[in-house]
Amino acid sequence: MVALLMASGAALILALGFTPILIRSFQTRGIGQQIRDDGPQGHFTKAGTPTMGGLALVGAAVAGYGVAHLRSGAVFTSAAALVIFAIVGIGSVGLLDDWIKVSRQRSLGLKPPTKLALQLVVAIAFAFLAVYWAKVNTNLSFARPTLLNLPHAVYIAWAVIVLVGAANAVNLTDGLDGLAAGSSVFAFAAFVFIGFWEFRHIGLYHVGPALDLAVVAAAMAAAAAGFLWWNAAPARIFMGDIGSQAIGAGLAALALTTNTHLLLPIVGGVFVIVTLSVVVQVAAFRLFHRRVFRMAPIHHHFELMGWPETTVIVRFWILAGLCTALAMGAFYADFLASPVGRLLTGG
Numbered sequence: 001m002v003a004l005l006m007a008s009g010a011a012l013i014l015a016l017g018f019t020p021i022l023i024r025s026f027q028t029r030g031i032g033q034q035i036r037d038d039g040p041q042g043h044f045t046k047a048g049t050p051t052m053g054g055l056a057l058v059g060a061a062v063a064g065y066g067v068a069h070l071r072s073g074a075v076f077t078s079a080a081a082l083v084i085f086a087i088v089g090i091g092s093v094g095l096l097d098d099w100i101k102v103s104r105q106r107s108l109g110l111k112p113p114t115k116l117a118l119q120l121v122v123a124i125a126f127a128f129l130a131v132y133w134a135k136v137n138t139n140l141s142f143a144r145p146t147l148l149n150l151p152h153a154v155y156i157a158w159a160v161i162v163l164v165g166a167a168n169a170v171n172l173t174d175g176l177d178g179l180a181a182g183s184s185v186f187a188f189a190a191f192v193f194i195g196f197w198e199f200r201h202i203g204l205y206h207v208g209p210a211l212d213l214a215v216v217a218a219a220m221a222a223a224a225a226g227f228l229w230w231n232a233a234p235a236r237i238f239m240g241d242i243g244s245q246a247i248g249a250g251l252a253a254l255a256l257t258t259n260t261h262l263l264l265p266i267v268g269g270v271f272v273i274v275t276l277s278v279v280v281q282v283a284a285f286r287l288f289h290r291r292v293f294r295m296a297p298i299h300h301h302f303e304l305m306g307w308p309e310t311t312v313i314v315r316f317w318i319l320a321g322l323c324t325a326l327a328m329g330a331f332y333a334d335f336l337a338s339p340v341g342r343l344l345t346g347g
Contacts, residue, residue, distance in 0.1 A: 003068040004192065007215045008222035011064025015226025019056040023230065023237045026050035031102045049235060052098045054243020057181075057227040058091050061250075064219035077209035078134040079257045082126060083216045086253035089122035090167050091246030098240040109241070119164045119245075127159035130256060137206060142262040143334040145206055162261060163252045169271040170248030171241060172278055172297050177233035179299060179313050181224050183270045183320035184247045188221035190267045190324045191254045194331060198258060204340045205259065213257055220250050233310050263331060269323030270316055274298055 027050055062084060069076060096118070097109035110118070130136045131152050138155040139145035150158060174180035195214025198205040207213070224247065230236050248271070255264035265272050277298035284292045293301035302312045335341045 002071060003074065003211065003215050004196070004218045006071065007064045007068035007219040009064075010067035011060045011219040011222040012226045014060035014063050015056055015223045016229055018060060019053060019227055019230045019237060022053055022056050023050050026052070026237070049238055051102065051238040052095065052240040052242055053227060053231065053237035054091065054094065054098075054239040054241070054246055057223045057239060057243050058087060058246045060226060061216075061219040061223035062088065064222060065216055068215050068219070075212075077212040079130075079136060079207075079209040080212040080216050082129055082134050083213065083250060083253040083257055085129070086122065086126045086163060086249040087220070087246045089126070090119060090163070090249035091242045093118045093122065094171070094241030094243070094245035098242055116164070119167060120160065122249075123160040123163040124156070126163060126253065127156040130159060131156060134209075134257070136257055137259045139259060140261060141259050143260055143331050144204060144338060145259055147262075158261070159256050162256060162264070163249055165275075166252035166255075166264070166268065166271070167245040167248035169268070169275040170251070171244040173271050173274045173299075174239060174241075174244035175297055176299055176303075176309055176313050176316075177235035177238075178228050178231045179316055180244050180247065181228040181231050181239060182313070182317045184224045184251070185221050185228065186317075186320040186324040187251055187267050187271075188217045188224065188254075190327055191217035191251070191258065192221060193328060194258050194260055194263075195254075197331070197335070201335070201340060204335075204338055207258055210258065213254060216250070217254055220247070233313060260331070263327055266323060266327040266330060269326070270320045273319075277301070 031050060031052065065080070065084060068074065093110075093115065097115060100109040109115075131138065137145050138150050138152065139147055140150050140158070141147045170180055170184065173183065192214050195207075195210045195212075195217055198207045198210035199214065202208065202210065227239065227243070231239060251264065251268055255261050255267070260267075274297045277293060278296045280292050281296035284290055294304040295301055299312050299316060303309060336345060
């Protein structure tokens, strides 16, 4: 519990303090967001807002995790280090994408094939290290390792899909001030609970580094909350691809290392909905030459319906909270159905 408090406290303070420094530095250097021509008209006023604020978020989270290990007897675990690797690795791809945008003064950064290739490099490295270094459980499971045991090759492919998919899902969601950051606070908070609960019932979940994974989640949740202070509408800084991709990678890596792969779509329900809206829009246009939404991702659809931006954001945050509550309820229900849960409840 002390480690969780140390990690979250340090990450929150660092994100709150470092983000305004980035804002001033980027304003001085003229580093600002380029707005896509095909986006909502109301977003053109945001052009020039400092971006790449994800540097503060990721930096604060990593530092917060390190601070938690300054206490006596603290031990770094390979699984938690691997989650940090995913966050920093995928985040670095986003940083490169952001830098191309701001340095060349255009709204498009890396070409999609190049971006995907770099993400795959990091994801494949993560998957191999997860299997052969961190020795994660390779069961495909919802909470307890009771479902199908995946061969190593299949697990590696699955882990790559989950990691790259989650990184891009959060990236798609990062289209309104504070939407992705606020939603991610709920999602990471869920993994704080999951990690701590698995630590308390290690014999049931068989996740040795569960507490250390909860520390990573606590650091990311607090860093996202600290960054949100400056990113909330009207945003004084955007997180950029470095922030959104790092958040997605962190959520996926935590799901894979805590062995809650199939719970991730519920925890990150907002990100799933946003991604599906894009898939549906593209499929409908290519197959039927018609649009389902006025604009995709779906949060822009609601903007064009006349909802104020802050209304869209807050309602999506509420949805993110509901998804977290549903995920935690399902996780706990699974625990109650276990032999340990039945014993404790007298069932």
